[in-house]
Amino acid sequence: MTKKRKNLLKQIVMYTILFIMTIVIFYPLLWTFGISLNPGNNLYGANMIPENWSFTHYKWLFTDPQSMYLTWYKNTLIVAAFSSFFSVVFVTLTAYAFSRYRFIGRKYGLYAFLILQMFPVLMAMVAIYILLNTIGLLDSLWGLVLVYVGGSIPMNAFLVKGYFDTIPRELDESAKMDGAGHFRIFFTIMIPLAKPIIAVVALFNFMAPFMDFILPRIVLRSPENFTLALGLYNMVNDQFANTFTRFAAGSILIAVPIAIVFLFLQRYLISGLMSGSTKG
Amino acid sequence: MKKNPKLAAALSILPGLGQLYNKRYAKAGGLFILFISFFAVFYNFLNIGFWGLFTLGEIPRVDDSRILLAQGIISLLVVVIAITFYIANIIDAYKDAKLINNGDFRTMLQRFRDAWDKSFPYAIVAPGLFLLIFLVVFPLLYMFFLAFTNYNLYNAPPRNVLDYVGFENFKALIEVDIWRNTFFSVFTWTIVWTLVATTLQIALALLLAIIVNHPLIKFKRLIRTILILPWAVPAFVTILIFSALFNNQFGAINNDILQPLFGLSIPWLSDPFWAKVALIMIQTWLGFPFVFALFTGVLQSISDDWYEAADMDGASGWQKFTGITFPHIMFATAPLLIMQYAGNFNNFNIIYLFNAGGPAIREQNAGGTDILISWVYKLTFETQNYNMAAAISIIIGLIVASVAAFQFSRTRAVQEEGEI
Numbered sequence: 001m002t003k004k005r006k007n008l009l010k011q012i013v014m015y016t017i018l019f020i021m022t023i024v025i026f027y028p029l030l031w032t033f034g035i036s037l038n039p040g041n042n043l044y045g046a047n048m049i050p051e052n053w054s055f056t057h058y059k060w061l062f063t064d065p066q067s068m069y070l071t072w073y074k075n076t077l078i079v080a081a082f083s084s085f086f087s088v089v090f091v092t093l094t095a096y097a098f099s100r101y102r103f104i105g106r107k108y109g110l111y112a113f114l115i116l117q118m119f120p121v122l123m124a125m126v127a128i129y130i131l132l133n134t135i136g137l138l139d140s141l142w143g144l145v146l147v148y149v150g151g152s153i154p155m156n157a158f159l160v161k162g163y164f165d166t167i168p169r170e171l172d173e174s175a176k177m178d179g180a181g182h183f184r185i186f187f188t189i190m191i192p193l194a195k196p197i198i199a200v201v202a203l204f205n206f207m208a209p210f211m212d213f214i215l216p217r218i219v220l221r222s223p224e225n226f227t228l229a230l231g232l233y234n235m236v237n238d239q240f241a242n243t244f245t246r247f248a249a250g251s252i253l254i255a256v257p258i259a260i261v262f263l264f265l266q267r268y269l270i271s272g273l274m275s276g277s278t279k280g
Numbered sequence: 281m282k283k284n285p286k287l288a289a290a291l292s293i294l295p296g297l298g299q300l301y302n303k304r305y306a307k308a309g310g311l312f313i314l315f316i317s318f319f320a321v322f323y324n325f326l327n328i329g330f331w332g333l334f335t336l337g338e339i340p341r342v343d344d345s346r347i348l349l350a351q352g353i354i355s356l357l358v359v360v361i362a363i364t365f366y367i368a369n370i371i372d373a374y375k376d377a378k379l380i381n382n383g384d385f386r387t388m389l390q391r392f393r394d395a396w397d398k399s400f401p402y403a404i405v406a407p408g409l410f411l412l413i414f415l416v417v418f419p420l421l422y423m424f425f426l427a428f429t430n431y432n433l434y435n436a437p438p439r440n441v442l443d444y445v446g447f448e449n450f451k452a453l454i455e456v457d458i459w460r461n462t463f464f465s466v467f468t469w470t471i472v473w474t475l476v477a478t479t480l481q482i483a484l485a486l487l488l489a490i491i492v493n494h495p496l497i498k499f500k501r502l503i504r505t506i507l508i509l510p511w512a513v514p515a516f517v518t519i520l521i522f523s524a525l526f527n528n529q530f531g532a533i534n535n536d537i538l539q540p541l542f543g544l545s546i547p548w549l550s551d552p553f554w555a556k557v558a559l560i561m562i563q564t565w566l567g568f569p570f571v572f573a574l575f576t577g578v579l580q581s582i583s584d585d586w587y588e589a590a591d592m593d594g595a596s597g598w599q600k601f602t603g604i605t606f607p608h609i610m611f612a613t614a615p616l617l618i619m620q621y622a623g624n625f626n627n628f629n630i631i632y633l634f635n636a637g638g639p640a641i642r643e644q645n646a647g648g649t650d651i652l653i654s655w656v657y658k659l660t661f662e663t664q665n666y667n668m669a670a671a672i673s674i675i676i677g678l679i680v681a682s683v684a685a686f687q688f689s690r691t692r693a694v695q696e697e698g699e700i
Binding site: 014015018025028029032091094096097101106114115118119120121122123124125126128134146147151154157210212214218229233236248254258262266270274 | 346347350397400401402404405407408409411412414415416417418419420421422423426487488491492494496497503505506507508509510511512513514515516517518520521522524525532536565573574577578612613616619622626628629632633653656657660661666669670673676677680681683684687
């Protein structure tokens with residue numbers, strides 16, 4: 001067999017594998033989109049390629065008085081905006097201290113972060129429930145924000161610290177010589193130079209409430225406080241087959257924007273994770 | 281005037297007194313007020329807290345053991361924080377006295393500025409640390425204490441008061457038939473699930489990363505974007521969709537693919553074995569893109585010199601893979617791959633959303649596909665076996681912690697090469 005034919009054979013095999021993967025990836029996604037265009041509510045009669053397609057379900061979600069989709073959207077946006085903002089504040093401050101200062105407990109603090117980020121929040125659900133209940137934040141969006149911000153600190157502080165470490169120390173030392181204070185260095189040197197990673201932290205914390213359903217399920221009780229993920233989950237869970245087409249429409253509306261943002265951002269996340277993990 | 285540092289430290293047993301001896305009047309006053317107000321504010325809280333922590337309450341319907349336990353743990357945390365400050369106060373008096381002996385000519389303003397410089401990192405870590413303690417550490421401690429109580433559906437506050445039962449719950453896991461059977465089967469499935477699903481994810485990612493990186497493949501950027509897509513779509517949406525696709529009666533996988541092509545229909549949701557197979561396939565679908573993205577990054581960073589040198593020596597493709605590519609990838613990504621295993625070990629979402637851990641199995645109180653963490657969820661929110669749930673959580677915690685310890689030893693080895 002000549003080298004050329006061998007290469008051709010290799011190429012065919014590789015493209016075939018990639019082609020199969022593409023089908024496997026797209027099939028469930030396109031199926032969902034197809035289902036969401038079926039006019040009926042029922043999954044039994046629904047087809048991936050509907051005979052008479054329509055946008056009824058999309059319209060229903062936005063206009064029907066029974067639909068709480070917009071309320072859920074608003075709730076999710078509130079939770080997302082606040083938890084993203086507060087996470088960035090706490091995370092950057094913590095990371096700044098860990099990256100630029102030597103203080104007692106620094107080393108063990110770093111190890112504690114490493115361990116804590118491995119424990120699932122779920123393990124603590126009973127206590128979180130009781131804690132929020134005692135301080136009166138159960139069934140409130142603020143309680144949810146609080147839990148998200150607290151949970152985001154270990155992992156993200158690690159990421160941002162890794163990035164801060166790559167900013168040359170000479171910069172802030174010369175600023176210190178010129179008489180800049182701690183906060184001045186933080187706001188005029190560190191923050192502007194670390195914009196990419198801060199954007200990533202902000203956006204990932206913004207997206208988390210759109211994707212998480214289990215914490216809202218523990219914290220929120222009344223439907224008017226639901227976030228999108230929880231609302232949609234209940235939609236399928238209550239009467240599975242009967243509202244599935246509607247659920248499909250609702251999911252497409254969340255999945256598309258999130259996927260687009262994500263595809264743009266994943267490079268930064270990967271490089272952040274890699275530098276964080278090798279530097280420890 | 282010479283100061284005796286040891287005397288200053290000893291005097292600081294009453295906060296402020298040592299500083300008074302050092303003639304740091306403002307600091308002394310501040311510390312003393314802080315000390316007094318700490319007791320004024322917290323005395324009652326701590327008193328009840330510690331009483332609650334030890335007794336868990338005495339009178340049913342009056343004492344709510346859950347609240348008392350929470351208050352007790354918070355008291356414990358408050359005391360730990362207070363002791364830290366207290367020790368800092370003693371050390372501070374000692375150091376101040378030493379400084380004065382060596383001749384301290386700083387003005388009060390300078391001293392104040394130095395103190396601000398020194399305490400700055402603590403000040404900016406404090407808010408995050410505070411949140412972390414109350415939202416992560418406190419709940420974990422709470423779970424820990426619950427594991428040693430008898431809190432379940434039949435013995436629940438405020439109707440009853442809880443008692444500590446020592447290691448009874450852990451014993452029950454081994455000695456009581458239904459618990460032992462369930463624990464054994466859930467535990468083995470959790471291990472199998474973690475190893476098989478994660479390894480498949482990694483293997484598929486490796487294969488695809490190498491293919492896409494191959495010089496014979498064109499449209500690399502487009503293909504990469506497609507392959508990352510499953511990661512970009514929110515997982516809870518895709519899992520719910522898969523759960524519909526795999527549905528026994530009207531799922532598209534049975535009706536549109538298996539039935540017309542092979543004339544068979546598989547009980548994906550009602551048979552434990554097939555449910556497990558489906559879960560592993562779905563997790564592979566969901567999880568490979570992240571690893572793929574990692575591997576692609578590493579592959580692009582391996583210098584061509586390595587491969588050219590290997591070509592000169594007449595190495596085969598397989599030799600190049602085992603000698604160059606594979607070691608490079610593993611070295612760069614090992615910590616993150618370990619995290620993947622740890623993540624799947626506690627991958628509650630997929631188990632719960634796909635089939636709620638079902639199908640149900642006779643003679644055990646967890647479903648056929650339940651892993652430890654989803655079993656804990658069921659025990660907590662469905663059958664209210666809080667004590668057992670907490671005990672199992674501790675076992676999960678021990679496993680996670682040992683994986684973390686393993687991580688440590690690795691990262692520490694890396695750290696020695698450079699400053700962290």
